[in-house]
Amino acid sequence: MHLADLTVYHEGRFARYGDAKVGLLTHGLQYGTGCFEGVRGFWNAREEELYLLSLVEHYERLQQSARILMIQLPLTTPELCDLTVELCLRNGFRGDCYLRPFAYKANEDIGVRLHDTRDAFGLVAIPFERYFDAERGLRVGISSWRRIDDTMAPARGKITGTYVNSALAKSEAVMNGFDEAVMLSAEGHVSEGSAENLFMVRRGVLYTPDPSQNILEGVTRRTIMTLAREELGLEVVERPIDRSELVVADEIFITGSAAGVQWIESVDHRPVGNGRRGPIASALIEHYDDAVRGRLPKYRGWLTPTYRGRPTAAAS
Numbered sequence: 001m002h003l004a005d006l007t008v009y010h011e012g013r014f015a016r017y018g019d020a021k022v023g024l025l026t027h028g029l030q031y032g033t034g035c036f037e038g039v040r041g042f043w044n045a046r047e048e049e050l051y052l053l054s055l056v057e058h059y060e061r062l063q064q065s066a067r068i069l070m071i072q073l074p075l076t077t078p079e080l081c082d083l084t085v086e087l088c089l090r091n092g093f094r095g096d097c098y099l100r101p102f103a104y105k106a107n108e109d110i111g112v113r114l115h116d117t118r119d120a121f122g123l124v125a126i127p128f129e130r131y132f133d134a135e136r137g138l139r140v141g142i143s144s145w146r147r148i149d150d151t152m153a154p155a156r157g158k159i160t161g162t163y164v165n166s167a168l169a170k171s172e173a174v175m176n177g178f179d180e181a182v183m184l185s186a187e188g189h190v191s192e193g194s195a196e197n198l199f200m201v202r203r204g205v206l207y208t209p210d211p212s213q214n215i216l217e218g219v220t221r222r223t224i225m226t227l228a229r230e231e232l233g234l235e236v237v238e239r240p241i242d243r244s245e246l247v248v249a250d251e252i253f254i255t256g257s258a259a260g261v262q263w264i265e266s267v268d269h270r271p272v273g274n275g276r277r278g279p280i281a282s283a284l285i286e287h288y289d290d291a292v293r294g295r296l297p298k299y300r301g302w303l304t305p306t307y308r309g310r311p312t313a314a315a316s
């Protein structure tokens, strides 16, 4: 599917991708004064159903990011959920997809600020398979870029401008031969990847940095903590993690809506554990895939079905 074929939602109406435009001086483009979400849709071929994962949680986080930026979203969370289903139906997806709701300061003038501005909202949905090659473990490097601190820009908001921090770290990592970066906080504790939260296994306990480590409070992070506790009976601890702990960890994996659950093969060229995918990462990768495609009845509540018995685009 080409971008030109997509139907999107922008400023209160559905439009073709190419017909939804923003002006060159748009504040959100010039100053990064916008916020967004990344939501996944997972296709269940047997049921011919597209399941949207954790829609409410994502829109609640968008509402929080918007509040930080003094943006008023035009719709409530239930209305945003309905709109998202409607957009997927209009695009007739029959495969995994990625949804990108976003809100931004839309005034076209000079002068950086948050007050006395005009807000706009848009939603784009695109077919999407994989963020990383899932067959292999990822090789990550500790970034020379520190994760933004909450005293500088809010890390718990998914704010457009702060993604310069992620982009700097990611490109540095890839250009140095790694797959992904792990950023430390200003204090030197492990924070997160460029677009993923991090988990570490040591002696059978699962650890992840607590929210005071300037992480984005990930939706997938919460999902994985639940699966680890409920399905594997693991103790899950949120606490600061030191850089050197990554080197001696038994397993490390990262989580995110786009990335899913990805195991880490090495950190700064040192193999994690025996350098192979560990049992806890393996079990969580499987449980996650089952849960998000509607194969675990216990977790159906996380999913919003799109077609709900309506004929899919191909069948109609």
Ligand SMILES: Cc1ncc(COP(=O)(O)O)c(C=O)c1O
Pocket (backbone or CB within 6 Å): 038, 166, 192, 193, 194, 195, 196, 197, 215, 216, 217, 218, 219, 220, 221, 255, 256, 257, 258
């Ligand atoms: C900086 C950052 N951290 C963590 C995550 C993972 O969050 P989630 O699981 O909500 O996608 C993301 C992706 O949204 C991100 O951009």
